[in-house]
Amino acid sequence: MKTNRILLGLVTLALLSCHKKPATKTLPCCQKDGAVAGMASQPASGSTSIYQLTGTWTDQHGKQLTLNTLQGRPQIVAMIFTHCTSVCPRVVEEMKTIRDSLPAAFRNKVGGVLVSFDPDRDTPVQMRLFAKQRQLDEQWELLQGSADQVRELSMALNVRYQKLSGGDFSHSGNIFILDQAGNIVQVVDGLNGNVRNADSVLCRLLR
Amino acid sequence: MKIVNALMVIICSLAPLKNYGKASPVNGKQHPGNSVAGMVRIPGGSYRPFLHRKDQPAVIRVHSFLLDINAVTNEDFLAFVKANPKWARSKVSRLFADLSYLNQWTGDFEIGDDKIKHSPVTNISWFAANAYARWKGKRLPTQTEWEYAAAAPPISTKKNARLTRIILAWYDHPNPIILPHVQSTYKNTYGLYDMHGLIWEWVEDFNSINMGDDNTGGTNINSFSCAAGSLNSADKEDYAAFMRFAFRQGLQARYTIRSLGFRCAKDDATITNL
Numbered sequence: 461m462k463t464n465r466i467l468l469g470l471v472t473l474a475l476l477s478c479h480k481k482p483a484t485k486t487l488p489c490c491q492k493d494g495a496v497a498g499m500a501s502q503p504a505s506g507s508t509s510i511y512q513l514t515g516t517w518t519d520q521h522g523k524q525l526t527l528n529t530l531q532g533r534p535q536i537v538a539m540i541f542t543h544c545t546s547v548c549p550r551v552v553e554e555m556k557t558i559r560d561s562l563p564a565a566f567r568n569k570v571g572g573v574l575v576s577f578d579p580d581r582d583t584p585v586q587m588r589l590f591a592k593q594r595q596l597d598e599q600w601e602l603l604q605g606s607a608d609q610v611r612e613l614s615m616a617l618n619v620r621y622q623k624l625s626g627g628d629f630s631h632s633g634n635i636f637i638l639d640q641a642g643n644i645v646q647v648v649d650g651l652n653g654n655v656r657n658a659d660s661v662l663c664r665l666l667r
Numbered sequence: 668m669k670i671v672n673a674l675m676v677i678i679c680s681l682a683p684l685k686n687y688g689k690a691s692p693v694n695g696k697q698h699p700g701n702s703v704a705g706m707v708r709i710p711g712g713s714y715r716p717f718l719h720r721k722d723q724p725a726v727i728r729v730h731s732f733l734l735d736i737n738a739v740t741n742e743d744f745l746a747f748v749k750a751n752p753k754w755a756r757s758k759v760s761r762l763f764a765d766l767s768y769l770n771q772w773t774g775d776f777e778i779g780d781d782k783i784k785h786s787p788v789t790n791i792s793w794f795a796a797n798a799y800a801r802w803k804g805k806r807l808p809t810q811t812e813w814e815y816a817a818a819a820p821p822i823s824t825k826k827n828a829r830l831t832r833i834i835l836a837w838y839d840h841p842n843p844i845i846l847p848h849v850q851s852t853y854k855n856t857y858g859l860y861d862m863h864g865l866i867w868e869w870v871e872d873f874n875s876i877n878m879g880d881d882n883t884g885g886t887n888i889n890s891f892s893c894a895a896g897s898l899n900s901a902d903k904e905d906y907a908a909f910m911r912f913a914f915r916q917g918l919q920a921r922y923t924i925r926s927l928g929f930r931c932a933k934d935d936a937t938i939t940n941l
Contacts, residue, residue, distance in 0.1 A: 508762045614874060615793055615920030616762060622875035625723055 510616045511642035515609035517575075520587035520602040527613075530601065530642070534665045535571045536658075537636040538650060539610075539619050541578035542590040547633040551650035552594050555635055558648075558658045559599075566666050572600040575613060577621055577629045579604050617644070639665050706733040707858045708935060714815040717908040718876065729815045734808060735930035737849040737860050738787035738868065739799060741771070741778045747799045749776055754795060761921070763794035768923045786846040787866045787928035793920035796869045796929040807871035808932035810915070814908070817862035819855040828853065830863065834907040837864040842926045869929040873915040 511528040518524055536555050540548035555572055562570060574596075576582035582590075587602035596602075605613075614621055621631035633650035637658055646661045648654065711731040748754050748769075755775035759768055767790050773779025793807075800806050808816070821828050833853060852864035918927075 507760060510762065512760055512762050611872065612794075612797070618874070618919050620874045620876065622872070624720070630720065 507641070507643070509642035510613070510638070510644070513609075513612055513616060515605055515612065517603040517605040517609065518584055519604075520584050520591055522584045525601075525603075527642070530571060530573060530638075532640055533569055533571055534640060534662055535573050535638045535642075536662075537573040537575070537617070537638055538634070539575045539577055539614060539617065539621070539631065541576050541629050541631075542582050542586055543578065543628065547631070547651065549594075551633045551635060552596075554648070554650050554653050554655065556594075556596070558635070558637075558653075558655050558662070561655060561659045562662060566663065568599060569666055570599070570662055572596065573603065574600065575603045575605070575610065577610055577614075577623075577631060578627075579607060579610065581627070637661050703733060703933060705737065706735055706931075706933060708732075709734050709812070709816050709857055712815065714811055714818075716811065717814070717905065718912055727811055729811060731935040732808070732812055733933040733935060734812070734816050734857075734859060735805075735932070736858060738866060738928045738930045739796075740785050740849055741788045742784045744769075744788040744791070744799060745772075745776065745778055747802055751798070751802065754798060759795070763798075763921060764792035765921050765923050767925075768792060768795070770923075771925070780845075782845055785848040787849055787861075789846060789866060789925055789928045790923040791869075791928060792923050793869050793873070793918070795923075797871070800929075800931040803931055805931035805933045807869055807929060810870040810872050810875060812932055813868065813870045814911075816857060816859060817855075819857050819859070819862075821853040821855050823853055830855075831907055834863045838907075838910060846926075866926050866928040867911070867914055867924070869927065870915070873918055874920070876912055876916045 509531075511531050513527055516524050516526055536558055538551050538555060540551060542548070552574065555574075559567055559570055559572060574587075576587070582602075582604050584604065587604065590596075591600060591602055613619075617634070617636055619632055619634060621629050623629055635648040635650045635653060635658070636644050637646040637648065639645045645665070646658055648658050709732055711729055713726050714729050715726050752758060752775075753760075756769045756772060757775050769788075769790050771778075771780075771783060771790055778784055797807055818830075820830050821833065847865065849865070850860045852861045854860050855862055918924075
């Protein structure tokens with residue numbers, strides 16, 4: 461009887477989860493080609509552009525900006541915190557590799573965006589320092605926002621994270637390729653990513 | 668068939684509908700000065716998370732906070748949509764809600780079926796729930812707050828109505844076609860209704876769960892691996908909690924599901940002023 465209950469429960473859960481596709485790490489890059497072709501400068505109501513999020517962020521130069529100012533060119537985006545010693549440095553290196561692997565003519569047509577999980581410690585000064593340490597050029601934006609904004613962006617990107625008791629964060633390490641309008645066109649695992657694939661997606665966006 | 672399903676839920680839920688509309692906090696520790704209509708103050712305490720990392724404390728301190736007595740209803744949510752038409756069914760952005768958003772309603776500003784007016788609003792995304800909460804000057808409860816408040820035992824007319832039994836009975840039954848009203852299951856010792864047995868509820872940080880594929884060390888799921896094989900009473904509680912965490916793990920913020928709704932929380936003014 462107890463076993464039956466467990467089984468029933470699991471079936472219920474299976475039904476619930478079948479209703480929706482579980483979180484996936486990698487989207488097939490061809491799936492969103494339509495979105496690329498139908499790019500709009502202003503997100504329409506059917507749009508999945510993350511530039512619809514309205515919060516104001518502060519970059520590494522202390523400049524205030526909203527996410528929609530990033531539109532107009534493809535962006536390589538990840539959420540990190542600068543005190544991270546394990547995942548984030550590798551994610552940032554992977555993002556640099558993606559950009560560096562592009563043909564020279566395309567390289568400066570693609571931006572890099574790092575959004576911090578850690579508004580308390582990742583001030584503009586700290587972000588500027590981090591950009592220097594990681595040799596990130598002026599095509600990069602390093603953003604600090606409120607805890608609510610960070611949570612909201614993580615929801616839009618389907619990034620999972622948790623603040624730990626020591627002040628660090630446990631988080632997933634995905635890299636997002638956004639088209640010119642802010643739609644996610646590819647998700648790359650920042651630790652075992654297929655950089656070549658991300659490059660071909662970016663090339664297609666820029667061609 | 669619909670009626671049978673609805674009845675099954677009502678039968679297994681142990682408390683009759685007659686309390687509807689008479690919610691009143693029963694917790695003696697409540698500070699009347701802080702109470703907001705329809706909310707109850709949940710006193711602070713400690714909480715042992717079901718999921719915890721080996722490098723994290725096993726017991727978490729929870730500050731006192733305010734929580735809605737009831738889940739947000741279709742009628743409540745309609746007022747929000749009327750005031751904020753960009754959240755209407757046909758207008759909502761696909762970033763913020765998937766295709767089944769509010770599909771129990773008959774139109775953008777019409778619930779249609781009066782029977783669900785006082786039922787929890789479901790088919791609601793995290794973004795929509797969060798926007799509603801902000802509009803109310805509230806917020807979604809954190810996962811810790813929700814679990815802490817939901818762990819309180821029922822005040823029930825029936826003797827021996829144990830929480831785990833209510834939860835497991837709910838898991839056993841299919842979702843009713845017509846969702847019963849709020850306050851149709853049970854009231855807990857904080858004065859909260861339907862924390863289990865009616866719907867699943869969004870929490871602010873449901874995406875903090877990362878079972879298994881964590882890049883930075885992984886999460887330790889307390890004793891679940893053996894729970895399926897040997898069930899004592901503690902394992903049963905773990906199993907009930909596991910279902911909630913597994914459910915949340917599978918969610919994305921734009922998903923809308925027929926059995927998933929929400930209620931709002933608020934900081935306790937006496938704490939924030941300290």
